[in-house]
Amino acid sequence: MKIYIRTTILFLAIALASCSDVIDVPVQTAPTRLVVEASIDWEKGTMGNEQTIRLSTSTAFFETTGNTAVTGASVIISNDTSGDEFLFVDQSNGEYTTDDFVPVIGQSYTLQIIHDGETYMAQETLIPVTDITNIYQGREDGFDDEELEVHVEFIDPANEDNYYFIRFKREGDLLPELEVGDDEFIDGNEVDWWYEVQEDEDTDKIDVLQPGDVISIEMYGISSAYYNYMDILIDQIGGVGLFQATPVAVKGNCVNQTNPDNYAHGYFRLTEVNKASYTVE
Template structure:
């Protein structure tokens, strides 16, 4: 018994010694420069006029910054159709968003974005890419990665004799994030394309498997090759997070450039797309 008590005393004294030796170490964390963030997605939904468009501007923040108000409210935003020279002014809503109700989308026309902020001009050029109609949407349980899970299938015809690039967006109400997938017709040019999506349970993202009665929203975008390359890297880096065998992430730059001061480049991308939207409810 004495030996047992003695051992406990030794353990307690050792623990106290360790606590007494604790030092607070402050680590200097490098912070990047504050940059303009441009969220400019001109998405023309099939079957609509596409007149209403919104562009959002904000600034980047250091990793440990807790300030939420990063909206840019003192910029000037315009979009020009380079084929027709028509200029669309975006109205400042004083909350970081800039809107228009008179935008005119035209397939395969080039559009130029111009943002003037802090006496510097940011610009980008993008072509508005059309998108095919969706032929069919159905469900199955044997074509995905897990034969026990429900998946949704999407079918559409890819135009022949041209290079095409697509972006899929799948989202079920209640999910933390939508799921994105990029696609090139390099090996399926001119054929019917089939894409599927299934969800696996993920507690970190509050995501559950598809069940009968669930409804998933589906967006199919026609995108440019430049935006395809941008999204391919972004998607790869996002979904490989936590994988010890994945390659190191890289700083991703979009197509927006600072024509006044090239070193003060912005984050974000200016895209112009046509999109077809649908939804599917599992049986």
């Protein structure tokens, strides 16, 4: 009887294994679009004349090969008050560069891109950023009061709307930590913004700041429109579980004047930026 039962189970397992089918799951596709990386960032203490804009095309989700760089486009930024134009030269690798840009705080600029017979335009204002007054480390304000965090202090300018974009990146990490904020509840006050490495919930890897870690810090002054754009984008890439954001098409400010339905991905921003580095002790 035991031999009969074992033989029956063996034949059943073979039958189930031989009846497996390959199921093709259709993957939703989207039209190929122009991707614009037009971040005109004026680092404090520099002339800000050297700037780069990158153009590429979007790809299918599982696409891992192929050159997406866009070449042969016309890229110009103009000062909306003086009419001065800054031509970005095609470097034949998707990058368009200039070494004669003139940044003016509070000035409005217009970006024009002509690609594949269509004209894309965007307008933004160069936003200033306040100075960083102090960078230090501590253990009391993070999610885990036993682990190190890095603090960035600055004074928010009073009686005006201010929006911030801060980028932290630990040396050796693949991706940076991106954060945005506004001064709705901190207008005119000293701000203490802290950065703490979070545990990877997918791998349960314990990863905290250690002495010797080098953190690069970039703090940008941004427009309210770019704040809203980045707030949605960060939610899209950072939400998990119950807090996962519903996927939506995140549109930037580059409008296709020729064919509005063929909109571009990406954003044209103009910001002043503080850059600093801190080594954990």
